[in-house]
Amino acid sequence: MTDDLARGLEAGGRFRCDGCGNVTRFDVVATTRTRRFHHFDLGGDRRVEEEEILEQTIESVTCRWCGRADAVHVESAPAGA
Ligand SMILES: [Zn+2]
Structure with missing residues (x-):
């Protein structure tokens, strides 16, 4: 389930x-x-000039509109959007 949610942050x-x-x-x-x-x-002064994500675990994704965390799934983004 959490592996699937990570795809929601990726292009596509x-x-x-x-x-x-x-x-x-x-x-x-x-x-x-x-x-x-x-x-x-x-x-x-300092700044971060590059960042590489080595590992990422999505713990939860909560809808900002209705507050549900159990109803969110990943789908393909519409082409060209
Ligand atoms: Zn919702």
Whole structure:
């Protein structure tokens, strides 16, 4: 189930709530392991210039419209959207 939900974050996939039909707004709780390139300048400013996701586990996807977390599934995004 959680593996399927991860596809909703990838290109070509999207979430749909069967409870209310929402396809645009969701709260996603995930555990993510990343590698980041942090660039620090001599003045102390810093920014992340690259980020690679090494591992990601989607814990829950909750519909922002009706609040259900048990009715969200992944479907193919419409072509060209
Ligand atoms: Zn909903």
